[in-house]
Amino acid sequence: MPYKGHKTITVRESIFRTLDQLWKEKGQNKYRSFSSWINELLTYVIERNVIIQLVSPYLEPIGANRDTVYIKDHKRNKMAEIIVKNSRLYCKLCRTDYCIHIAFSVALPEVAIILNTHLNLAEKLDETDMLSK
Numbered sequence: 001m002p003y004k005g006h007k008t009i010t011v012r013e014s015i016f017r018t019l020d021q022l023w024k025e026k027g028q029n030k031y032r033s034f035s036s037w038i039n040e041l042l043t044y045v046i047e048r049n050v051i052i053q054l055v056s057p058y059l060e061p062i063g064a065n066r067d068t069v070y071i072k073d074h075k076r077n078k079m080a081e082i083i084v085k086n087s088r089l090y091c092k093l094c095r096t097d098y099c100i101h102i103a104f105s106v107a108l109p110e111v112a113i114i115l116n117t118h119l120n121l122a123e124k125l126d127e128t129d130m131l132s133k
């Protein structure tokens with residue numbers, strides 16, 4: 001039985017194992033329980049998605065593959081393809097390395113994966129430089 005004010009959900013075992021591993025590696029020191037950590041994690045994800053939607057209500061992440069993140073621009077009714085070009089994020093729709101699609105995309109985990117795959121230096125990426133142009 002869950003505590004008062006709480007509900008129980010069911011997740012796939014593979015997801016639970018991943019969360020349990022992350023909890024042991026990163027969450028155990030900061031939170032008093034696995035449940036508290038999961039609640040904080042889900043709150044962060046929800047708030048992040050709400051903020052992204054508020055800032056750019058007409059942009060929608062559609063998907064990604066190994067090389068490209070796809071963002072639907074409902075205002076222009078076009079698909080923005082974000083790739084890595086010359087060690088920088090590049091929007092094929094706007095033909096630039098700085099536009100609203102690039103700014104939007106840096107909040108997406110898919111972009112971090114692509115940067116890490118292509119540059120193997122995501123940890124060295126200076127986002128300030130990327131956004132200050």
Ligand SMILES: [Zn+2]
Binds near residue numbers: 095101
């Ligand atoms: Zn763009």
